[in-house]
Amino acid sequence: MIKPYLVVEWNDTETDAQGWLVVHNFVNGYTGGGTRMHPSVTKEEVVRLAEAMAYKYVASESETTGGCKSGIAYDYKAPDASAVLRRFLIAMMPYIDIGVSLGSDLGTNYEAILEIYHEFGIDIPMTKSMKQNQNVLQGIKRYDELLTTRMDGLLLNDVVTGYGAAFSADEAWTLKRGQEEAKVVIQGFGSVGASCALKLSQLGYKIVGISDANLLVTCDEGLGVQKLIDHKNEYGEMDETKFKSHYTVRSNTEWLDVDCDILIPSALEDVINKHNADMVKANLIVEAANIPISSEGDEIIKQRGIDIVNDFVANLGAIRFYETVIFGLINPNSQAVIDDIEQLCRKNTHHLFEKSKEQSSYQRDVAYEIFRPSASGLLEYMEPSQMDTSY
Ligand SMILES: NC(=O)c1ccc[n+]([C@@H]2O[C@H](COP(=O)([O-])OP(=O)(O)OC[C@H]3O[C@@H](n4cnc5c(N)ncnc54)[C@H](O)[C@@H]3O)[C@@H](O)[C@H]2O)c1
Numbered sequence: 001m002i003k004p005y006l007v008v009e010w011n012d013t014e015t016d017a018q019g020w021l022v023v024h025n026f027v028n029g030y031t032g033g034g035t036r037m038h039p040s041v042t043k044e045e046v047v048r049l050a051e052a053m054a055y056k057y058v059a060s061e062s063e064t065t066g067g068c069k070s071g072i073a074y075d076y077k078a079p080d081a082s083a084v085l086r087r088f089l090i091a092m093m094p095y096i097d098i099g100v101s102l103g104s105d106l107g108t109n110y111e112a113i114l115e116i117y118h119e120f121g122i123d124i125p126m127t128k129s130m131k132q133n134q135n136v137l138q139g140i141k142r143y144d145e146l147l148t149t150r151m152d153g154l155l156l157n158d159v160v161t162g163y164g165a166a167f168s169a170d171e172a173w174t175l176k177r178g179q180e181e182a183k184v185v186i187q188g189f190g191s192v193g194a195s196c197a198l199k200l201s202q203l204g205y206k207i208v209g210i211s212d213a214n215l216l217v218t219c220d221e222g223l224g225v226q227k228l229i230d231h232k233n234e235y236g237e238m239d240e241t242k243f244k245s246h247y248t249v250r251s252n253t254e255w256l257d258v259d260c261d262i263l264i265p266s267a268l269e270d271v272i273n274k275h276n277a278d279m280v281k282a283n284l285i286v287e288a289a290n291i292p293i294s295s296e297g298d299e300i301i302k303q304r305g306i307d308i309v310n311d312f313v314a315n316l317g318a319i320r321f322y323e324t325v326i327f328g329l330i331n332p333n334s335q336a337v338i339d340d341i342e343q344l345c346r347k348n349t350h351h352l353f354e355k356s357k358e359q360s361s362y363q364r365d366v367a368y369e370i371f372r373p374s375a376s377g378l379l380e381y382m383e384p385s386q387m388d389t390s391y
Pocket of ligand 1: 104105106108157161165185187188190191192193209212213214235236237252258266268269288289290315316318
């Protein structure tokens with residue numbers, strides 16, 4: 001693993017929260033990634049997530065952005081979680097103000113982050129040259145407008161990643177098994193898990209199990225995804241009182257026990273690991289979450305011959321949305337955003353599976369080869385003539 005370019009540690013003055021900003025690379029002084037809040041966050045996890053972001057921007061065909069990530073070790077459901085997030089972002093403001101673009105991730109939401117930016121006169125973090133580029137400023141206006149639009153009743157920004165992961169799953173499954181029916185189990189029912197479940201059910205897949213932070217619900221004939229979405233809360237937790245009587249409720253730790261063809265982790269990191277990778281029943285894993293398989297778990301999955309669509313190929317929807325609209329690469333309307341993400345997720349997944357077949361190699365190894373970020377982003381940033389010096 002390449003060492004990260006920059007690691008900043010933060011210690012809250014009011015609570016025991018601790019946070020990190022990790023920049024894996026800059027491209028022309030710009031870098032992007034989400035902000036995660038969860039009690040289990042560690043510096044090492046943020047470093048791995050930042051690296052995945054750098055690869056994700058390459059998979060998104062971005063020529064303008066490097067990868068970074070931030071994480072706060074704190075309970076996202078604590079009453080003062082938003083105050084902790086605000087203090088963290090204030091501490092990171094010198095970086096944000098020069099082009100470290102922090103969005104949302106597990107345990108945080110984008111609207112809350114934008115509100116904090118607005119307090120400090122920042123619309124969306126930009127470099128000096130972006131701030132002076134009328135096309136980019138126009139793109140940001142369009143992006144802001146699109147953030148309030150809805151698709152299938154959900155906010156556009158809350159479906160872009162999950163829909164992209166669903167298209168990747170569909171592409172991979174069709175390559176493997178054609179039109180054969182498939183049963184799907186999804187871990188996590190937040191922005192990503194819920195929208196992925198919805199799109200896959202629209203595409204004709206049977207969602208037979210969904211877990212959240214509290215429980216696992218299963219139904220072999222398929223769960224009614226729309227109704228589960230209609231009654232989920234702001235933390236992505238399902239309302240058990242609204243379940244149909246023939247649904248079965250189990251502990252969320254039993255998610256790998258459910259018989260399925262496709263498994264879609266859409267919540268936490270390292271949830272498939274050396275202790276449970278042997279129990280995976282699916283023959284296709286689509287990583288809608290970032291780094292959901294530990295390195296030891298991955299070795300077992302690889303040896304077992306299970307196919308995967310890895311994280312930075314499957315879950316690039318949100319950053320592709322950001323890039324295409326802000327840098328004016330597509331017609332800025334919600335259907336065009338989704339169509340573009342579908343096209344890219346299908347193309348990348350197809351390429352990944354074809355290449356992996358050709359080389360008889362595991363998909364993750366192939367993905368790290370195909371989408372490797374070049375070192376030039378770093379060098380450009382370090383070259384004074386190219387540096388952005390607005391600060
Ligand atoms: N939001 C995005 O656009 C985006 C983009 C790329 C990648 N991701 C990745 O997708 C994953 C989910 O992000 P999100 O934005 O949907 O988060 P979210 O906060 O909206 O939802 C998280 C979900 O995980 C569930 N969860 C928490 N602990 C769990 C457990 N032990 N078992 C089962 N479920 C559990 C929560 O109940 C909730 O349903 C993360 O890995 C994130 O990095 C998100």
